Amino acid sequence: MTKPAKVNLINLIKMSLIASLPEINELPDSVYVMHERSEKFIPYHNHLKGQLSYVEGGLAYIQIEDKYYVIPAKHYFWVPQQLMHVLRIGHSGTVLRSLFFYTYDDDKHPFYSQVGIYPINNLLNEMIKHTEGWDGHIKNTDKRFSFLSALKDLLPEISTKKVPIALPFTENERMKPILDYIDKNISEEHSLQSISKQFGFSERSLSRLFQSTLNMSFLQYLKLLRIIRAFELMLMTNKSLSEIAYSIGYQSLSSFSATFYNLTNFRPSEFNRTV
Numbered sequence: 001m002t003k004p005a006k007v008n009l010i011n012l013i014k015m016s017l018i019a020s021l022p023e024i025n026e027l028p029d030s031v032y033v034m035h036e037r038s039e040k041f042i043p044y045h046n047h048l049k050g051q052l053s054y055v056e057g058g059l060a061y062i063q064i065e066d067k068y069y070v071i072p073a074k075h076y077f078w079v080p081q082q083l084m085h086v087l088r089i090g091h092s093g094t095v096l097r098s099l100f101f102y103t104y105d106d107d108k109h110p111f112y113s114q115v116g117i118y119p120i121n122n123l124l125n126e127m128i129k130h131t132e133g134w135d136g137h138i139k140n141t142d143k144r145f146s147f148l149s150a151l152k153d154l155l156p157e158i159s160t161k162k163v164p165i166a167l168p169f170t171e172n173e174r175m176k177p178i179l180d181y182i183d184k185n186i187s188e189e190h191s192l193q194s195i196s197k198q199f200g201f202s203e204r205s206l207s208r209l210f211q212s213t214l215n216m217s218f219l220q221y222l223k224l225l226r227i228i229r230a231f232e233l234m235l236m237t238n239k240s241l242s243e244i245a246y247s248i249g250y251q252s253l254s255s256f257s258a259t260f261y262n263l264t265n266f267r268p269s270e271f272n273r274t275v
Contacts (some may be wrong), residue, residue: 021045023136024100030137031148032100042087049100050112051079052155054120054128058094059235062087064115070165070228072264072271076124077117078155081106097128101152111156117163119265124158127151163264167224168214175213178206182222186229186248192218222249227263230256234271241268 024032025048032049053060054076062069062077063086071077073094079085081103089096106112130147138144170176178199182190195218196206210218226248233244245256260268 021047024049027137027139029102029104030139031102031145031152032137033131033134033148034098034100035095035132035135036098037095040087040089044084044086046082046084047079047100048081048103050081050103050106051077051098051100052152053077053079053096053098054125056095056097058089059231060087060089060094060096062115066170067166067168069115069117070167070231071117072165072231074120074271075117075163076120076128077115078111078159079115080113083115097132099128099131099148099151101148109156111159116159117165118159118161119163121158124151124154127154161265165224165228165263167228168216168221170213172209172213175209179221183225186226187246189249189251190222223259223263226250227260230260230268231271234268244268 021042024034028048053071055071055073057073059073060071060077062071062079064079064083069077103112127147128151131144134144138148169179178195181198182195192203192207195201196203199206201209207218210216210221214221216224229248230244233239233247234241237244239247241256242253245253248256250256250259257268260266260271264271
């Protein structure tokens with residue numbers, strides 16, 4: 001008797017998710033509603049609709065062009081129509097609530113043409129939760145459509161503070177080993193001077209290389225990388241905040257907390273309570 005072929009479950013899930021993407025675009029004037037809890041990876045794709053996704057718990061990542069955007073719990077992101085992106089949900093506890101909007105009125109505000117990550121407020125949180133039992137296309141003949149239309153109109157007014165958690169990457173052959181070294185040794189006390197010496201650069205040359213390839217300074221990159229690793233450790237380990245701070249290169253919990261707050265507008269302890 002012939003043994004049945006083994007099925008790669010992960011590939012099947014991935015294929016089914018990719019196969020469902022065209023359904024979002026079938027009705028251009030509708031709002032498509034999707035609520036899901038899963039670990040998944042969807043390679044480069046786009047939508048004919050604008051995408052609003054709220055990360056209710058966990059952590060999500062979007063890759064757009066040469067940047068990785070990190071979306072922590074209690075934040076939402078907007079991806080404009082037609083923009084190619086990769087979506088990865090890296091934690092089984094992540095709940096992603098997505099609304100895909102018609103685009104015929106997107107020209108009324110610049111918000112709809114820009115990628116952005118924003119902290120959720122109570123009003124938007126309650127409005128998105130109200131759609132929890134909805135699924136699929138909501139047409140303009142449906143009484144629920146006016147509620148979703150009002151939600152879309154509200155976005156430019158409440159989305160005033162972008163969270164700058166976007167880590168650039170590069171294929172530059174001189175930079176790749178430097179970035180790899182920093183990532184693998186994130187707990188060390190790095191400085192422009194120490195990294196320059198490690199890789200045989202002058203401080204001025206390395207500083208220019210960071211600016212020309214990543215469009216940010218060495219210190220900006222290091223801070224962003226450390227905060228992203230902190231998000232991941234808070235989600236995936238039982239380490240205390242002090243242990244996390246030291247493991248990503250901070251010498252005190254207070255300095256870690258201050259940097260975390262400056263980048264995200266909330267304290268690490270507040271993030272811990274949301275996941």
